[in-house]
Amino acid sequence: MIKKIAFLYFIFLGLFYKVSAQAIYHNIKNYTVYYASAKRNTQDWLCIRKFESNGKTYLLLVEPRRLDTKIDEEGLYTITPMDMPGARRYFANTSYEKAISKAEKQSKSIQDAGIQSGMPKETGITLTADLCPSHRPLDRRIFTDIFQQFQKVERPVPIALSVTGIWMKQHQDDLAWLKEMQLKNEIYITWINHSYNHRVSKTLPLKENFLLEPGTNISYEVLETEKAMLRSGLLPSVFFRFPGLVSDQQLIYSITGFGLIPIGTDAWLAKGQQPQAGSIVLIHGNGNEPIGVTDFIKLLQSKTKAITDKQWLLYDLRESVEDEFE
Structure with a gap:
């Protein structure tokens, strides 16, 4: 009888995961x-x-x-x-149009244009992790640690991942692991378009670097990433993050022309920027920036009691942006 119940339970889980995927x-x-x-x-x-x-x-x-x-x-x-x-x-009169308009008004900066913070109703942050092309494996500490800290007070735990087409192509095992965590209701992922190739030069100035590199096909960078998401079973969000956080006014308007909302950050942890209430925090989950991940884990550990008391939470990026413009 116990075996039969267990068998039916796993069938139910399988059906649940299939419907949720x-x-x-x-x-x-x-x-x-x-x-x-x-x-x-x-x-x-x-x-x-x-x-x-x-x-x-x-x-x-x-x-x-x-x-x-x-x-x-x-x-x-x-x-x-x-x-x-x-x-x-x-x-x-919607959050969508108000967010796009604000991003366009902040478009003149060469770095970190776009929406940089939200307005949560309580103290907390919105966590974003970038998955730029990398030969290193996914830094899984981010996901296991946030689930461990928040599982009793906030499940699934929201996180926004800025993903590139190249990373998806080269890290199928890591991508499958992330999808499994989401299917198990451990995390909820908002998938941000981060361009397909994420080209970068160590020598070119910012005004000619990343997506500002001459000859860049912005349509390819945006749409091929979305197609790669769909082929991988990911749901594209309405958000876009510039590689290196580098853009100019023309590029901002190109992205909003695709109907996407540019997302920046006011707390890039690896650069020593400290998060405030409502911050959109940036770390890199592609293995290239362990110091930022370590700093975030230390931040979580320092907030253990506040998390337990539901006084410090992680916010869904969509809700965070919506709250700012409602």
């Missing part, structure tokens, strides 16, 4: 930037992408108030196509 889209065709209002029942979504897979047409949809995203079939919605300016006017 993001679908994997193979044979993606005609992946394009596409703006529209997509209505279903009383819900009005912003569409920012359209593509075909296995004979069906799908949309990448954004809930413009809560900043959630989802993939769904086009035929389930009443579609009103728009251009980008029209879509922004249509959703003018």
